Amino acid sequence: MSIYIGNLSYEATQEDxxxxxxxxxxxxxxxxxxxxxxxxxxxxxFVEMSSDAEEEAAIEALDGAEWMGRTLKVNKARPRQSNDGGGGGRRF
Incomplete structure (x- = not known):
C-alpha cells in the first residue's frame, strides 16, 4: 500500500x-x-511505509494537519488507472 499526500508545499523535499x-x-x-x-x-x-499499521497511523495523524503553511490531505493511494482508450483522431 502507498499513501497519497496532497496539498504539499512546493518547497517540500523527499527528506522533509x-x-x-x-x-x-x-x-x-x-x-x-x-x-x-x-x-x-x-x-x-507518495510515501510507502513498512507496514499497513504504520501507514494507517500516519494517515490518521496527518490528514488535515498543517505543515509548511498548508493543510495536508493524506489518504490511501488509489491504484493508477490504466489509460487504454487513447485519444487519437478518427480514422477513415
Missing part, C-alpha cells in the same frame, strides 16, 4: 516528508512527482 512520516514507522520510499515542462514539484507525493 521522510522525516515527518518516520515518526509513525519505517519509511520505505518517498516519491514527489515533478512537472515535465517546468521541473517544479506538482504539489503532491
Amino acid at each position: 516528508l521522510s522525516q515527518v512520516f518516520a515518526e509513525y514507522g519505517a519509511v520505505k520510499s518517498v516519491k514527489l512527482p515533478t512537472d515535465r515542462e517546468t521541473g517544479r514539484m506538482r504539489g503532491f507525493g
